[in-house]
Amino acid sequence: MSDIAIRLENISKQYRIGKRQKKYRTLRDVLTEAAVAPLRRAGELLSGRTVEATGLNETIWALKDVSFEVKRGEVVGVIGRNGAGKSTLLKILARITEPTSGYAEVHGRVGSLLEVGTGFHRELTGRENIYLSGAILGMKQTEIDRKFDEIVEFSGVEKFIDTPVKHYSSGMYLRLAFAVAAHLEPEILLVDEVLAVGDDRFQKKCLNKMEDIGQQGRTVIFVSHNMPAITRLCERAILLEEGQVIADGPAHQVVETYLTLDTSTTAMREWPDPETAPGGEVARLRAVRVCAEDGRVVESVDIHEPFKVEMEYDVLKSGYVLLPHFYFWNQAGICIFGTLDIDPEWKGKPRPAGRYISSVHIPGNFLSDGMIFVNAALITQGPTILQFWERSAVAFQVVESFSDDGARGDFAGQIGGVVRPLLEWDTEFKSDVGGREWLKR
């Protein structure tokens, strides 16, 4: 038996992205097109030709000559920017869409988890949805029967299992949906960003479950923007850029490559276009930066030096009480701490619209060395609404230079831990009694 689970050979996928518009269109053009297009379309339709073949449309290669192999039992992370082809790759492996050229071989039963709650019907009860969603995800009825109690217990919605899911809170809905998906037992599991939903506790539960799946020796392909999750769950990662594999290797290395692809994904990230910036009607995130105290953007900070992390954002509607906050994560996927804006000037006060910069000052001798990822988020209060939540908005390296006054003193080995505080120590000389007693023996 081969120990290859997945093999891709020059997989390419072309999408059309709509027709290129001529700059000026006369009424005659419009009318003739209106008259001719339906006939042409009907012709294409009946001949079964897809429209891209006619050359009318602009096309884009979502994937271009992607080849790699995944061994049985490997947990592989796929990372890359939006539009790099990650989701397309999963869709091809899940047989949802066909490649334009190339081929792939998949050895074993594939379960795809590209969305939480696929096939859920709002009018059906929790119980009914477990069966329906399970069947859609590829479980046999006997399999669902066997796991039913486990699924319900995992979801924690026992009391409402016979209530239509439309009456569920969104959290309950997600938990139930994930519970079904988490009990899929295919040989190969494809997972796409499902962890991007739900509250932190739920996300943690999902991550733990994913870790279990990985440790059971199943093959997992995991697409995510959550770099700490990638380094925690996967030993190998593949980096896609414009549809091509540009890095493939140990996860932490590939993650580092990804984060240093260009400056926008490292210590500074900016959203120049207000339309696409994270956020909604009330506030939009425009930039996040890691700066030295003098304001220079820095990719790495000395473990002994203080620095600051700032977010620049637009408040589009006046009158809201805003609460910007950051979450700091380390490479192992552990949240080091979260911190909220407590500047007394704005605490509890509605703010006028405008551009703001909120900075948090991180003292020196606080973080441990390594890669740090920062999530930038902003909520409005009363009611509490999340305005944006930018995962791994920036990342930076905490580097340790040896100095006499550091937390490690003269020790040169590994210390570990999520923080490296410089704490006060006292060592007192009591008397020489202890030493004498040992000598007597």
Add this chain to the structure above:
Amino acid sequence: MQKVINSEVETAIAPTTSGLESTPVIRIEPSRGWVSLKLRELWEYRELLYFFIWRDIKVRYKQTVLGAAWAIIQPFFTMVVFSVFFGKLARMPSDGIPYPIFSYAALVPWTFFANGLRQASQSMVSHASMIRKVYFPRLALPIARVLAGLLDFALAFLVLWGMMLAYGITPTANVLWLPLLLLLAVVTSLGAGLWLSAMNAQFRDVGYAVPFIIQFWMFATPIAYPSSLIEAPLLRMLYGINPMTGVVEGFRWALLGVETAPGPMIVASSLAAVGLLFSGAFYFRRMEKTFADVV
């Protein structure tokens, strides 16, 4: 760490697979030309098909006041309207049978067909999110939509049975043919539904066209009038190319004992229906690869 896990898995799996290759190997590559119907795969997914049918039945009348009564209301009140306007006012001939039961016997299979067609044609669009996120044989969706209508059919059919009792009409021995006639309606509904659902995935125009198509089709089918209005045998056979003509005339013949045995007409209808189903299925399968991208 991973190495250890790998070797564990291999030893765990090895004994069962050393002789026979039990892990299925799926080859993913672009399909070209006319593709196979993959009916075996559909069979493997029969449980899912069953769940789809069950769901469609279950949610059909959720949050309605009258619930499953709609299955009867639709054909019954159409019959009432037809009886008043065509039967009483226009004095439409009805092969010597009381007009209400004459039209209702046709409306029962017709309603099944029309609802099935309407539901099937929407099946790709209304499951867009599912189609984009998970793989299963897409054929299961329109098939489930059509088959789920059988329950409504059964309810409406009970009323037909009651009306026959009321009118004192005893069904002929030909009633044994009814399952086959129903199958003909299923095949027709599914055949047309496959064509339209596949087209609808790419062109939403179909969504607007379907009500028209159903309306025209209804007038092209002898529901409000008897097919005996057309007398020339050749013309009658041509008329039978509309498979629903065969279904409707067959129902009247089997249940009400209408004398015009629809023999050649049924043959034409059956051939047309089978042709429609196969062409629809192949067209659907050919377009299937694009569904996730366009729907």
